[in-house]
Amino acid sequence: MRRDSRLSGVLHVLLHMAEADGPITSERLAAVMGTNPVVVRRTMAGLRDLGLVASGKGHGGGWVIACDLDRVTLHDVYLALGSPAVIAMGHRSEQPDCLVEQAVNASLANAFRDAENLLLSRLGEVTLGRLSADFHARLARRGLCGQEHTRDDA
Numbered sequence: 001m002r003r004d005s006r007l008s009g010v011l012h013v014l015l016h017m018a019e020a021d022g023p024i025t026s027e028r029l030a031a032v033m034g035t036n037p038v039v040v041r042r043t044m045a046g047l048r049d050l051g052l053v054a055s056g057k058g059h060g061g062g063w064v065i066a067c068d069l070d071r072v073t074l075h076d077v078y079l080a081l082g083s084p085a086v087i088a089m090g091h092r093s094e095q096p097d098c099l100v101e102q103a104v105n106a107s108l109a110n111a112f113r114d115a116e117n118l119l120l121s122r123l124g125e126v127t128l129g130r131l132s133a134d135f136h137a138r139l140a141r142r143g144l145c146g147q148e149h150t151r152d153d154a
Contacts, residue, residue, distance in 0.1 A: 086119055
């Protein structure tokens with residue numbers, strides 16, 4: 001089963017952007033994410049629409065963080081991505097005639113809803129600032145400084 005990794009990828013890129021001294025091009029972000037610059041621009045457009053990032057065109061242009069990292073939660077970023085499905089599992093049939101399958105669906109629907117609500121709640125508890133602080137703590141423990149901080153060196 002293929003997993004939707006957009007949230008993880010965007011959080012990765014946002015933290016790289018927070019560490020950058022200036023704008024980062026879609027091409028550079030695409031290299032960090034292992035994707036195409038068109039995919040980056042499409043993804044970043046949703047973030048721009050909610051004021052999380054800003055973009056500039058031309059020489060010296062690119063993407064920059066446009067928000068306070070301590071005020072933006074992972075849930076905010078999730079919403080900016082269009083609220084993708086959280087759980088990949090589903091019912092075999094949405095409107096079954098079989099009473100057994102109806103009972104199964106009802107039970108699973110409750111479990112799916114509870115799991116999704118818990119995850120979305122937890123996403124609302126973590127800010128980008130908290131992720132950044134975690135990164136810096138890991139960096140300090142490793143004893144690195146400057147631009148040596150990442151494997152992919154955005």
